[in-house]
Amino acid sequence: MLILAIETTGKHASTAVIDSDGKYFCAESTNEMSHLREIIDLSDKALSNAGKSKKDLSHVAVSIGPGSFTGIRIGIATAATLGQMLNIPCVGVSSLEAMSTGISCDERYKSCELIVPMINARRHQIYAGVWQNGTKLPLKKLNEDRQYMIEEMTKLLSSEYKDKICLTGDGIDAYEEILKKEPGNYILADENIRYQSAKNIAMLAAIKVKAGEEVSYNNLTPDYMRLTEAEQRLREGTLSSRIKNL
Amino acid sequence: MKNGKFITLGIETSCDETAAAITADGRQLLSNAINSQIDIHTEFGGVVPEIASRKHLENINSTIDKALKDADVDIEDVDLIGVTYGPGLVGALIIGVAAAKSIAYACDIPLVGVNHMHGHIAAAYLEHPDLEPPFMALVVSGGHTNIVNVPAYNMCEKLGETRDDAAGEAFDKIARVIGLGYPGGPKIDRAAREGNKEAVAFKRVYLEPDSFDFSFSGLKTQALNYLNSERQSGRKINVSDIAASFQEAVVEVVADKAIAAAVKYNQNRLVMAGGVASNTRLRELIALKAAKHDIEVLKPSSILCTDNGAMIATAAYYAYMDGDRAGFDLEADPALQF
């Protein structure tokens, strides 16, 4: 088994290769939002760090979102096409679940009962979910991962969950003021582990492969967690008035 | 290589068609897979970029599969990959570019980034096996109105462009206002056949003498003002007459300038390209005016006028022969110039 994992849903693109011994070989971009420019070179770099070639790959894994729409698409288009052309199966992994998994493996957050990753979705919104911390993977999901208002999430956390919570993701950076206003039993993940990373995608992908959760390249579907604005408007009936204006 | 022929895979995702095609030796068409999103966008009255991007991602891999299968070509036979990297919708372009780079990397195939507009002109090589530069080209589409001098393969000198709306865009906008809907170009074309092109005297905008540039936004304002005054005076609006008059005001200027460019640059051939090159009246008018100057007009079939992967494959072939290569750092350039 040799899995290439791609993560392009956050600011920095990253790749990781995991081998059958569970060893990781990673590569990460230092530039922001240069996913399309760098993703192939990063993939090749992770492979050469592992001393392997693309022909040795058994699977291509990718973060399917939520996160940057453009980032999701660059990652999936790349992973699906690599799977298609190398004739190997693909594995889709949730960016939020991968972030939770990363935290669960970090000694610093052992005392937290819950992990809540939150990705900034702008206008007071986040993509988030609630996972139970533990050593057994995959982690147990306690609350649906979806789009939340940040206030809705802080309310949910303070009313439903009394345990110590580790918050992670760039939602922290975006809504720090709001999080401070509603003090919960939180600790914030350190910046060196706060953001999306291909290593976590690789870790979960290895588990999914063992569980037989691999898919063909044409069944790799994104999880945007949000309709397009035009679809929302169509649904609300506010589309027609706008497009009639020249 | 297959049967001794150089095989190119062309990929195109700049707007609302997900397309891939295979050519042999640059200009022999082996397959032309096009997955059009037009029905989806019709519901919204125009191309919605975020929806286009999502659909491209859904369709890109199956479209590439179809192109290979229809051509009876294996990916191992492919010698070159060409992909549109601009101009176009950035969210749409990135899907094609990401896929093309992944194929190039996975299968060790050289890659060329293609300018979408060069692609439209290259479509003529597929349709006309004997066509060689030099010639004059007119590219008219929903996004572009250009007059281009083509002195050699892989060389395009832009002589004129629109300063505001493209011809196709003008048709889309007017079609929306008179209730014909989207896509405007074909609907105006059809409605105009029933109408009187002299019914409304829209002003022709030629800009400075000798300029090959275009401006269509004033025409749109004229049309809106006309509609308002007709409505205010309680007169019934004749959609066909307005369509015919508006179309005539657009295509007459386009035809005049294209022919003037060919004459000025001593080109005896004019290649028509782009979606609006299918417009019946534009074809008719250009044929009429070209005949007066002994200019031969070359028109690609409708399927090669709209966005497709074949034209990208052909443009890529000539670019590659000219030494062009793209690296894995190829990016989308939504505002790419000629």
Ligand SMILES: [Zn+2]
């Ligand atoms: Zn086009």
